[in-house]
Amino acid sequence: MLGRFWRRASPDWRRIRLWLVVIGPGIITANVDNDAGGITTYSLAGAQFGYAFLWTLIPITVALILVQEMCARMGVVTGKGLSDLIRERFGVRWAFYSLLALVIANFGNILAEFSGVAAALEIFGISKFVSVPLGAAFVWWLAIKGSYRSVEKVFLVACVFYVSYLISGLMATPRWGDVLQATVVPTWSFQAAYLSMFLGVVGTTIAPWMQYYIQSSIADKKLRAETYAITRWDVVVGCIITDVVAFFIILACAETIYRHGLQIETAKDAALALGPLAGPWAAWLFAFGLFNAGLFAASVLPLSTAYAICEGLGWEAGLNFGFKEAPAFYGIYTGLIALGAGLVLLPGAPLLGIMFWSQVVNGVLLPFVLIFMLLLINNRRLMGRHVNGLGLNLLSWSVVAVLITCTVLLVVSFLWPNLFGAH
Amino acid sequence: MALFLSDLLHARVRDRQGAVVGRLRDLVVRQLADTADIRGLVIQRNRRLAYLPMTAVATLGPGHIMLREAPTWESPPPDEEVWLIRDLLDAQVIDVTGARVVRVNDIVLEPQPGRLLIVSMDVGNWGLLRRLGWAPAARWLATLFGLRAMEKFIPWVDIAPLSKDPTQVQLMVALDRIKCFPPDDLASVVDEMGWQQRQHLCRTLSDTQLANLLHESRPELQVALLDEMGSARTAAVVAVMTDDAVADLIASLPPNHAETVGATLPAARAAAIERLLSDRSRPPGSSPL
Numbered sequence: 001m002l003g004r005f006w007r008r009a010s011p012d013w014r015r016i017r018l019w020l021v022v023i024g025p026g027i028i029t030a031n032v033d034n035d036a037g038g039i040t041t042y043s044l045a046g047a048q049f050g051y052a053f054l055w056t057l058i059p060i061t062v063a064l065i066l067v068q069e070m071c072a073r074m075g076v077v078t079g080k081g082l083s084d085l086i087r088e089r090f091g092v093r094w095a096f097y098s099l100l101a102l103v104i105a106n107f108g109n110i111l112a113e114f115s116g117v118a119a120a121l122e123i124f125g126i127s128k129f130v131s132v133p134l135g136a137a138f139v140w141w142l143a144i145k146g147s148y149r150s151v152e153k154v155f156l157v158a159c160v161f162y163v164s165y166l167i168s169g170l171m172a173t174p175r176w177g178d179v180l181q182a183t184v185v186p187t188w189s190f191q192a193a194y195l196s197m198f199l200g201v202v203g204t205t206i207a208p209w210m211q212y213y214i215q216s217s218i219a220d221k222k223l224r225a226e227t228y229a230i231t232r233w234d235v236v237v238g239c240i241i242t243d244v245v246a247f248f249i250i251l252a253c254a255e256t257i258y259r260h261g262l263q264i265e266t267a268k269d270a271a272l273a274l275g276p277l278a279g280p281w282a283a284w285l286f287a288f289g290l291f292n293a294g295l296f297a298a299s300v301l302p303l304s305t306a307y308a309i310c311e312g313l314g315w316e317a318g319l320n321f322g323f324k325e326a327p328a329f330y331g332i333y334t335g336l337i338a339l340g341a342g343l344v345l346l347p348g349a350p351l352l353g354i355m356f357w358s359q360v361v362n363g364v365l366l367p368f369v370l371i372f373m374l375l376l377i378n379n380r381r382l383m384g385r386h387v388n389g390l391g392l393n394l395l396s397w398s399v400v401a402v403l404i405t406c407t408v409l410l411v412v413s414f415l416w417p418n419l420f421g422a423h
Numbered sequence: 424m425a426l427f428l429s430d431l432l433h434a435r436v437r438d439r440q441g442a443v444v445g446r447l448r449d450l451v452v453r454q455l456a457d458t459a460d461i462r463g464l465v466i467q468r469n470r471r472l473a474y475l476p477m478t479a480v481a482t483l484g485p486g487h488i489m490l491r492e493a494p495t496w497e498s499p500p501p502d503e504e505v506w507l508i509r510d511l512l513d514a515q516v517i518d519v520t521g522a523r524v525v526r527v528n529d530i531v532l533e534p535q536p537g538r539l540l541i542v543s544m545d546v547g548n549w550g551l552l553r554r555l556g557w558a559p560a561a562r563w564l565a566t567l568f569g570l571r572a573m574e575k576f577i578p579w580v581d582i583a584p585l586s587k588d589p590t591q592v593q594l595m596v597a598l599d600r601i602k603c604f605p606p607d608d609l610a611s612v613v614d615e616m617g618w619q620q621r622q623h624l625c626r627t628l629s630d631t632q633l634a635n636l637l638h639e640s641r642p643e644l645q646v647a648l649l650d651e652m653g654s655a656r657t658a659a660v661v662a663v664m665t666d667d668a669v670a671d672l673i674a675s676l677p678p679n680h681a682e683t684v685g686a687t688l689p690a691a692r693a694a695a696i697e698r699l700l701s702d703r704s705r706p707p708g709s710s711p712l
Contacts, residue, residue, distance in 0.1 A: 018679055
């Protein structure tokens, strides 16, 4: 008699189970994209411009899918991370300086995540001197104690909590006719404020760390070409979910804050403003979403940074090593968390300055990462028959050209704020 | 006198009269581990490449190469052989002494009259600093603080390719030595390999070695190994495992792969392992029904 451990399941059931094993990296990477910084940007877009930015989410989703799919494909075909491939194909200098930029950019993000955790829990009356150290300890412990599989499960649960934005968006009772029109009919303005918000939305949605993270996690999960069809779905579905969440954040703020002509500057302001307008539950869900996003991204970013650096420079990396065997790996990981959380608590720390410059570095790094990616994915020695086809290349080079233009403009507008005229 | 490959990167190549004919693109060896002799060099001018045998080189030192004869730009470089910069520099190798995967930061060469020999791979952090151009500053700091430079080299004779396919140079430290690693070290090294390297290595392992490797691997690696082994090899490997080890394996695998492993078991053994697994899932002390 065959036992329950190897009774042959029906082909359908086997297929469903295969899906469950393979999915993860795409959905997780895309959701982490809606981190504390992302939520702030979308909140401001909705609060200052109403529905005007809804349509941008459609082209942004397409661009996000294109970029993420290429990294996922490289991860599956080569079994290596992006920093591995940059080192092997472009040499140590490109690898080193791009990694240095990645650390600076990611450090700014980590700082923003812990600030998000602090701000979100302050709405519930919890002091940041409690929430941030506990959050940092939880994040650190999660990776040190968990295996990839258990950590991935925790992350997938964190993805589910983004539904809080859908609910708070719905509670704001949007006018669906207008929403639909604003989503499918593009609008444009050459106002300085509109342009810089547009660049901000693009910049927060497509960030360099995502390319490193998705490829490493696919390589780490040892996904193979045979199941690539599923991985591609993982990427596509993840990107769509992410932008649906962004859509509802914009909706919630547009319907309340923008309609009543209020001014906000942070995601915390947005949550507080929602209370009187859409009910306390909407505000709490919004704040909870921010807390979840901050903590989630604070778990992913330090780990992925440590992996990328150690892989690229040939140092021991991985949670299956001890502190003594992989000192650089644990040093970078622990350092990023401790420094990120510590600075948020330090009175008078130049948080805004650090985040500002890390965004500039982020913007400088992205064009390089995108070009590296396109060169790598078209390298036949590396990718064999999995290189981009002509059509895909035309599309992806154009998307990358647009992204690079936006990023360069963003960096320029950071450095010279009056470029598009006075605000 | 030793010479680093990094000293020759993009070096100007001149003819006897001192005129620049191009820049060094790469150094070519016939086969890894075959010989320590560099066969020739690939020179680049604008977008054109030319191949020259080592015998065409008159003198060679940091940043400069002088030729005996002018390159003929018609001779195509041998794409199927191993190019040191393209295939070896910055690639992953296994450090046998530490049982870990490291990167080739630099390559140590030794010029001798009429030939150029490969001595070793520099896998230490000093090699990294040298490539980045920070070595002088780092050396100054090290002397200032009285630190000793930590150099790490892997001798050329220890390098062996894993694959016979020369376009996919899968650089390895001598295979027979990898196979002598304790299974847990082997598992952590295999975990860091790309799948092509992993597949080549597993083909050369015995069933018992593979069984031990499987036992020491984390679940993601187990799944990857099983996928690559195919059902015949899986059956052979499972056959040499103890019942306890098979039960461990099945318990840690996702259901589809547990089924695949289960399907290779003869009925009697399947029943025994089934009992083991259900005993384990029962809390200790409770009696079997």
